[in-house]
Amino acid sequence: xxxxxxxxxxxxxxxxxxxxxxxxxxxxxxxxxxxxxxxxxxxxxxxxxxxxxxxxxxxxxxxxxxxxxxxxxxxxxxxxxxxxxxx
Numbered sequence: 001x002x003x004x005x006x007x008x009x010x011x012x013x014x015x016x017x018x019x020x021x022x023x024x025x026x027x028x029x030x031x032x033x034x035x036x037x038x039x040x041x042x043x044x045x046x047x048x049x050x051x052x053x054x055x056x057x058x059x060x061x062x063x064x065x066x067x068x069x070x071x072x073x074x075x076x077x078x079x080x081x082x083x084x085x086x087x
Contacts, residue, residue: 005085010051010077014043017072033064050075 018039029036036042046062049055055062058069065071 002087004087007081007083007085009081009083011079012047012050013076013078014047014050015074015076016043016046020072029064046073046075050077 016039021039021042026036026038029042034045036045046055046065046068049062055068055075058067058074060068062068065073
């Protein structure tokens with residue numbers, strides 16, 4: 001059996017309407033989902049969800065956000081790199 005360690009890196013641009021990320025939203029999100037303290041934290045979280053395939057398009061419902069387009073969030077995939085680290 002062959003075994004390969006492969007690193008896959010995706011670069012995702014996250015554009016979000018910061019006016020939707022009010023203090024009330026941020027407080028409720030921190031209490032219910034996880035501690036995200038600013039829009040950078042949200043961009044990181046959303047990019048991970050997008051890169052893993054948990055978000056496929058702007059009409060998707062995302063726990064803690066609702067319909068992602070209604071939160072003013074858009075994604076653009078900028079590229080993917082694949083490296084075989086070892087065989």
